[in-house]
Structures are given as structure tokens and as C-alpha cells.
Amino acid sequence: MTQTADFIVIGGGIAGLSAAARLAAHGRVVVLEAEDAVGYHSSGRSAAFYHFGLGNPLVRGLTAWSRPFFDAPPEGFTEVPLATPKPALFIATEDMRGELNALGAEMRRFTDTVEDADEARMRALCPVLKFGPEHIVAGLVDHGGRSLDADALLQGFARQARARGTVLVRHRVASLARSGPDWTATTEAGDSFTAPIVVNAAGSWADRIAGLAGVKPIGLQPKRRTIIVFDPPEGEDVRDWPFIKTPGDVFYILPQGNRLLACPNDETDSEPCDAQAEEYDQALAAWRVEEFTSLKVGRITGRWAGLRSFVKDRMPVAGFAPDAPGFFWLAGQGGFGLQTSPAMSALAAALVTGSDWPVGMAELGVTPQSVSPERETIK
Secondary structure, eight states, X not given: OEEEOSEEEEOOSHHHHHHHHHHTTTSOEEEEOSSSSTTTTGGGGSOOEEOSSSSOHHHHHHHHHHHHHHHSOOTTSOSSOSEEEOOEEEEEOGGGHHHHHHHHHHHTTTOSOEEEEOHHHHHHHOTTBOBSTTSBOEEEEETTOEEEOHHHHHHHHHHHHHHTTXXXXXXXXXXXXXXXXXEEEEETTSOEEEXXXXXXXXXXXXXXXXHHHTOOOOOOEEEEXXXXXXXXXXXXXXXXXXXXXXXXXXXXXXXXXXXEEEEOOOOEEOOSSOOOOOHHHHHHHHHHHHHHBSOOOOOEEEEEEEEEEEOTTSOOEEEEOTTSTTEEEEEOOTTXXXXXXXXXXXXXXXXXXXXXXXXXXXXXXXXXXXXXXXXXXXO
């Protein structure tokens, strides 16, 4: 038996669930998710920290637009805070100083919460940082950083979608074909769903979903990123330490409770898969910790890896495929999907339904053309 809907959303990560919640206000939505749990892959493996040091001007515009949602989510969306204020401290060695200055100038375009930080200020925020000509020589702090509750965000969008009638089906899509005005998605369990519009929010698998449908791929490249977890020295309370990051893709460290998460900002090309942390990347993360701080990573108590997927210009993609009516791309949210999900879902719903562009988004540099799958910079 084939079930009918107005929209089929493929993918139950943050991109798919947030889009489903928005689209459910306009019609019946079916979400098809391959895994047993929502947000199993990239969305559930994020460090979940909101800051302006990630991505490019487009990503920062999406980040800025999303902040009011995190600070004051819709009534009934969550019973716990989505975001908890925590400073973001950006540190630089001498050869990173130019990058830090450029990052600071870029961040100040989108927020007034950034200020330069001297050694005394940085030591007050994190007493274990290493300073000197061979170590940290400059910094800036963004007081607008937020620790995000990734699970509360995912479950909030899922709850909102279900309340509006969305059906979540936990089976992998086996085939996707267009017949007349509609698309039919058939799962590996044999269930079929038909709708005039398919939203491809399959994360690292989005190009493979396009292949099932006979749609030209957009050139997504999944890249593996690793996080290790370790304990601080006995008696050291790290809970109030900031999120700490270099301006380039070198290193970050983040307290989670009274444990520390560290990442070497690795980007290893990968096929879509259930990513696992490799020993080399774990060792690199530990080495970076000891390079920038006086901490010693005695034992790694936890580790994981996730996939961050990018197109050529490293900007997200949202729009109808030029070669397939009703096939909507919502992909390429490499590592910034959580912190931009309110904005990306709002613009996706506007594009899918032909509604007005979200108020205030164009002023932040986010336009339909900037996220279009037809833009020249991804070809």
C-alpha cells in the first residue's frame, strides 16, 4: 500500500527534522530515516557549540539569524534551555596572528560581543594556556558563545513535527523515482510513500539519494572529524573554562561537565559511513592539547568521529534541482548544521513552498542565490 503526503523528507538528522517541522505547517510530511535513532550520525556527534569562528560569511549570517531561536525557542519546544552562555576564546601563535585579526574583523560584522584578549585576560579564562614567542601570542574572546543541547534541539524539532502530523519512518530508502507529478520513495521494508516534493536532507548520503533518483549530484565530500575525551588534573575544575579554538583548522578544546573534549580539526576524505575515530587522529588531538596547554593527556576516556560534508565552496545547498522537478536539495551543512538549523530550516521552507524570504536574512547576506544548487561556485 502506498501512502501519500505533500512532502517526503529523506534524513532524520538536524537538517531533515528542522525542515520537517517547518514544512508540517504547510502540509503532510513523511520523514524517512535509515537509522533507528534520529541524529545518529553527524548531528549526534557534534561538539554542539555556537560561535562565529566557524565557516564563511554566509555561515556566519545563518548563525546570527539563528541566535534568537536558541535564546528564546517557541513555547513548548523544549523543557530545558537550548543554549547556555559560554565564552569562545580564539588563540593564535605568531604565524596565526594575521588569521586571528581577519577572523576578528569578520566576526564583528555579525556580533558586538567580540573583544581582543591580552595574556592576563586569557589566563583568567583558562590558566593552563601556554604563552610566549613559541606559543600563544594573541587572542580574542566572543562573549556571545553558547553551549548547545544537541539532543534537546533534535527532540524539539521532532516533537514539533509530530505535533503537526508528521510521520517518522525508520527504514532506509531503497528506491526513489518520479512518475507524473509525484515522487515515490520505497523503503527496504517495502513501504512506499508518494509526494510531489522530496527534500533530500540525507547528510553525507545526499549524493547517493540523488543517484537513486537519477538526479545529477552536487559533489558532496564527507570528511571525518575526531574528538577525544579526557579528564583534567585531579582537583582542577574546568566547568567554567571557555570554548578555545585556533583561527584556522588546527585545534579546539571544550569543557563538557568536568571533562574535556579536544579535536585536532582533522578533515579526512571518507565515503558515507558510520565513522570511527582513528588512532592517529586521537594521538594528534592529544598532542595538540599538550602543544597549546600545560595539560597532559594521560588517558583518553572516550572518543568518537563524525562526518562533515561539504560541496566545493563549503557553503550549504538549499534549492530545487534544475534537472528534476520537485527534488529539493538540503545538504552540505558541514559541521555547522546545529547552529544554523533555525535559519536553514526557515529558508528551506520558504523555498519549498514559495513563501516570503525570512525577514532579516537578506540583510545578513543570506539570499536564495547564495544557497542555490545552481550557483557557479559549486560547479
